[in-house]
Amino acid sequence: MKVLELLDKLQDLVENGATVPFSTKIIVDPDEVLDLLDEVRAEMPGDLKDAIRINEQEKMIIGNAEREANKIMNAAERKVKELIDSDEITRSAYNKAQDMLKKANSESLNMRIGSIEYSAAMLKDLQDKLRDMMNTVEDNKIELKELRKSAINSRTPEIKEGE
Template structure:
């Protein structure tokens, strides 16, 4: 492959270049090496370029998927919180309904007891009046009998 030849050429340039004593550095022709690097890039197979594009695309897709997943998780959390809030509202409504029913039953019981006491009181008043009326009738009957007996005795 031509790429390997170009890499060999770069290596040969580096090995044959002048070195700077005690610095561990080498003087090279920058433009000559850049030209070789450019040729290497142009000779790289399209598959390598595609692989790089695929790698970048993969990263973009993963980032997008992560973003979508984060959004979905937030939406689900909000939905769950709403459901919990609604459940709490329903629970409170049930408690309030039970309180209202309990109070209504208690009021109904008090009203029944009150109406029974009132009916008992009215019946006692009626009984007392009837007894009084009965006593009055008895007195009247006695007076009528006494008058009748008196009239019979006059004859």
């Protein structure tokens, strides 16, 4: 994921910045930091596209599960009709057909629940990753503001000519 690579670069920039003498503060190039933040913002829509894609996959999985369940139900209903038409095994066939219908309904429900749970887990994972990235970006922005203030406050006044 490109956003994570950009955040790693930003972290390297902060961790490897020149230190201010007699201080734990560091000096970073604000233009370089701002460029990296702009790149992170530009990449964020890609992560959002991933979330949309996952949501569409969820719908497709659910649709496939419902279609498969309908096929199973239709096959079971056809089998029920065939068995009912047969005089010799009507009662046995009816019971088997009912069992098949119950099994088909159960499998259909299990498939649907499984696909929903999978999609929900994927979306939650993506949401957690996006939240972590946003928190990191916010923390870095706050740290950069503090570094900027520190740098501004540590400027030495220029000695006037003639003094």
